Amino acid sequence: MKDRFKGVIEPFSNGIVKNNPTFRLVLGTCPTLAITTAALNGLTMGLATTFVLICSNFLISLLRNVIPDKVRIPAYVMIIAAFVTVVDMVMAKFLPDLHKTLGLYIPLIVVNCIIMARAEAFSNQNAPLPSVMDGLGTGIGFTLALTVMGIIREFLGAGSFFGIEIPYLSNYAMTIFIMPAGAFFVYGFLIVLFNAAVDAIQKKIDAKSAGQKHHVLHAESAEPEAANNEGGAE
Amino acid sequence: MNYALFLIISGIFINNFILSQFLGICPFLGVSKKIETALGMGIAVIFVMGIASVVTYGLNLLLVIAGIEYLRTMVFILVIAALIQILEVVLKKFMPSLYSALGVYLPLITTNCAVLGVAIMNITSLAQQSVLYAFLNGVASGAGFTIAILLLAGIREKIETSDIPKPFQGFPITLITAAIMAMSFAAFASLMF
Numbered sequence: 012m013k014d015r016f017k018g019v020i021e022p023f024s025n026g027i028v029k030n031n032p033t034f035r036l037v038l039g040t041c042p043t044l045a046i047t048t049a050a051l052n053g054l055t056m057g058l059a060t061t062f063v064l065i066c067s068n069f070l071i072s073l074l075r076n077v078i079p080d081k082v083r084i085p086a087y088v089m090i091i092a093a094f095v096t097v098v099d100m101v102m103a104k105f106l107p108d109l110h111k112t113l114g115l116y117i118p119l120i121v122v123n124c125i126i127m128a129r130a131e132a133f134s135n136q137n138a139p140l141p142s143v144m145d146g147l148g149t150g151i152g153f154t155l156a157l158t159v160m161g162i163i164r165e166f167l168g169a170g171s172f173f174g175i176e177i178p179y180l181s182n183y184a185m186t187i188f189i190m191p192a193g194a195f196f197v198y199g200f201l202i203v204l205f206n207a208a209v210d211a212i213q214k215k216i217d218a219k220s221a222g223q224k225h226h227v228l229h230a231e232s233a234e235p236e237a238a239n240n241e242g243g244a245e
Numbered sequence: 246m247n248y249a250l251f252l253i254i255s256g257i258f259i260n261n262f263i264l265s266q267f268l269g270i271c272p273f274l275g276v277s278k279k280i281e282t283a284l285g286m287g288i289a290v291i292f293v294m295g296i297a298s299v300v301t302y303g304l305n306l307l308l309v310i311a312g313i314e315y316l317r318t319m320v321f322i323l324v325i326a327a328l329i330q331i332l333e334v335v336l337k338k339f340m341p342s343l344y345s346a347l348g349v350y351l352p353l354i355t356t357n358c359a360v361l362g363v364a365i366m367n368i369t370s371l372a373q374q375s376v377l378y379a380f381l382n383g384v385a386s387g388a389g390f391t392i393a394i395l396l397l398a399g400i401r402e403k404i405e406t407s408d409i410p411k412p413f414q415g416f417p418i419t420l421i422t423a424a425i426m427a428m429s430f431a432a433f434a435s436l437m438f
Contacts (some may be wrong), residue, residue: 015345038271040270040274041269041271044262044267046268083357085326089319092318093319095318095343099318100315115366118365121318121361122356122357122358124358127356189427191265191431192427192431194267194427195423196424199416199417199418199424202417203412206412208369235417
């Protein structure tokens with residue numbers, strides 16, 4: 012039972028930390044840099060992308076034995092584009108203000124390489140449930156990254172938090188952080204911090220599990236299909 | 246005519262696709278290790294963006310007549326992908342020397358958001374007035390992309406040989422370099438006319 016559970020949980024947690032699309036794989040950089048001028052924009056963009064990721068992963072996984080290998084890329088693009096159109100129309104109707112702020116970058120979710128990378132690396136070889144979990148995990152990883160970047164840039168660049176102005180601080184806002192240069196700068200430093208933190212934690216886990224290696228080996232040989240495929244990077 | 250000039254200057258300097266609009270960042274970071282590859286990518290992008298601008302501009306007119314503008318995203322991305330495939334075949338047949346120069350970069354452009362970005366921009370911004378403006382916008386934005394990627398490639402070739410702290414190696418130092426480039430390009434924003 013526990014092993015079966017692991018096949019669903021692992022793709023989920025991998026997407027958030029080990030294969031974090033933004034900080035580890037450096038995919039989908041365009042929206043990451045462009046719309047994180049405010050925390051709310053980052054959060055909305057992340058959620059919209061997560062929705063598309065889950066839906067496209069699910070559908071591609073269902074159709075993985077139907078789509079011929081030669082035309083799989085155009086087929087995936089069409090599936091992704093259809094869900095993006097849905098998001099675009101729903102946002103235009105119910106969140107007109109945010110839709111206007113994010114503007115061009117909503118239709119551009121289609122060419123977000125994270126979605127294509129997950130389709131190619133995971134959902135075209137895995138069952139629907141793990142694929143959905145993979146989409147959810149990757150989406151949450153992306154959303155968290157965008158929100159953190161949005162919070163930092165908004166805090167430093169505009170002196171506010173989710174649109175709420177912080178007294179005194181807003182008088183000393185450093186506009187450079189909400190300008191393009193600040194985006195590149197914050198992103199660069201966040202990658203450094205994230206990688207340093209994950210590597211340090213990984214080292215600790217490795218040191219801890221070295222003692223229990225025999226158990227792990229047994230568990231893994233019993234369930235080979237749980238092996239997660241790595242390397243969604245280009 | 247005045248507007249045409251504005252489009253060119255704006256596409257290359259003021260609204261540089263990479264350093265102020267953040268479109269096409271993936272190839273900007275991925276293919277900028279060497280000046281030659283950066284140049285190949287840049288020329289391929291100018292080529293595709295010019296043609297895609299004209300084609301999608303025409304297609305949008307058809308979509309508007311048919312009253313199905315909401316299918317824009319799906320139609321555009323499919324047409325751009327098909328266009329790149331056709332371009333590859335045509336170039337292979339008629340201009341083999343250009344084909345071998347662009348070769349690897351052409352298929353990569355499908356996932357370059359700059360192409361879809363300029364196609365959508367052409368029909369939502371002021372450039373929608375005429376197909377000539379759309380074409381100029383595409384070519385100028387492509388030229389802006391090329392200049393940015395060439396500059397970065399030149400800097401990265403120098404960075405390669407210098408001593409960088411380990412956590413900063415790879416993407417982080419490239420992003421910080423781009424930040425400094427974006428800072429200098431921000432000065433062009435005051436070019437008002």
